[in-house]
Amino acid sequence: MKTISTAKAHGGIQGVYSHHATSTACEMTFAVFTPPVAEGRKAPVLWYLSGLTCTHQNVMDKGEYRRLAAELGVIVVCPDTSPRGEGVPDEKDSWQFGCGAGFYLDATQAPFSANYRMYTYVTDELPALLAEEFPQADMERQGIFGHSMGGHGALTIALKHPDRFRSCSAFAPIVHPSTAHWSIDAFTKYLGEDRNAWREYDAVSLIEDGKRFPELLVDQGAADGFLDDGLQPWLLEKACADAGIPLTLTMRDGYDHSYFFISTFMDDHLRWHAERLKA
Template identity: 55%
Template sequence: MELIAENRSFGGRQLRYSHRSEVLACDMIFAVYLPPQAEQGPVPVLYWLSGLTCTDENFVTKAGAQRYAAEHGIAIVAPDTSPRGEGVADDPDGAYDFGLGAGFYVNATEAPFAANYQMYDYVVSELPALVEAELPLDPKRQAISGHSMGGHGALTIALKNPGRFKSVSAFSPICSPLKCPWGEKALGGYLGDDKEAWREYDATELVARAEERLPMLVDQGEADDFLAEQLKPELLEKVGAAADYPMAIRMQPGYDHSYYFIASFIGEHIAFHAANL
């Protein structure tokens, strides 16, 4: 880990690091907010996964999360959204919804993407091991959250790793990649044509067979341009009811897909995680 930026924020430290990722076979950058309580010892940690086209910086600069993380004494780790660098495969047409900035938090199996696009293993294994070894974080108190593609990532990673997290939340998540254009393109490109493999990265499929009942909070703006075609929270709500999986899915009138929406409710999400951490 090489520290490349540091800023004081609400008594804590907003940090930016670079490192060589063995899992992704490239150099990566990620952000960490350490609250002031971290000066006294290990603190609980919230992993934040961002959406399409984002880097590690969007959430850090736009969400206003540091104030609430400082109040509750929670660290926030925000990775990038895909592998980066020369030689890393991208969408052949340069589209925003596949390739660079659009790793979808899966382990790719299709060439040429399998060489670098192992974002699931990066978020689940490599990055936590790195930051837990170097920073005052308590690995027994972890939560995960995200937005859009990152909301999909947060939900699926939490559901696939029972016992790992104390809570999960999401803003505007892609609830069923099997049933939306973004998901069909990404999962088809990264995983191939076998839709059985896709099911391992679909929150509705995972909720249906989940054994753990993890506290789950989802916020969705009713004025979101992507709501009907891409996000489909009604599918998550339906399968949650059928599986008797308690979850809070809140439809927020007038809010869209932007960081104005996230900034409006991030304090409630951090308080939700704090109550479970």
């Protein structure tokens, strides 16, 4: 692991690191905020997965998570959203596919299957690195959240790992990417035409297929331009109701899809996770 930068912030350290990832066959960059922790003590780990077009940096710059994460004593880990670099296939003109749009899945279709393995990267390789490099990270206490495509990542990963994650929440998540206009193209190219293979990476489908999580928190801006044709949180609401999963879904009047929305409700989400991670 290489340290790209570190800076003291709100009493903790905001670091940016990189490493050669085997799963994605490229150099990967990620951000870690470590709160002030007493010598020898461990802190719970909260994963934040970002949305389309983002890197690790967007939430680091605009997420406004450090003040309260420092106060609550939570480590916040922010991975990149896709493989990147020379040799990684990409479609430069599309913001919904390729670099910046990994969708937290393992691609099965050539040529994307060689690098686009963000599911394995985020669930296996990066956690292993984190445990090794950050001894203060308590891997027995993990939570996960994210925004938009990263909300999709958080929901699907939590549903598949209810024993690993004690808490899950999302800002404006893509809850049913198999049917959302902005993800169908990506899912087809990454996973092929057989839509049965898509269900593994679709929160609503996973719940329909029997996956469960103890409870979920979702905030959604009511003025979000992607609400009706991409996000459709009511599909998650119905799936959770049918499956008996407690979902706290709040529509936020006047808020859009940006980090102005995310940063506004960041405190609520951090407190939600901290309550469930502290025990």
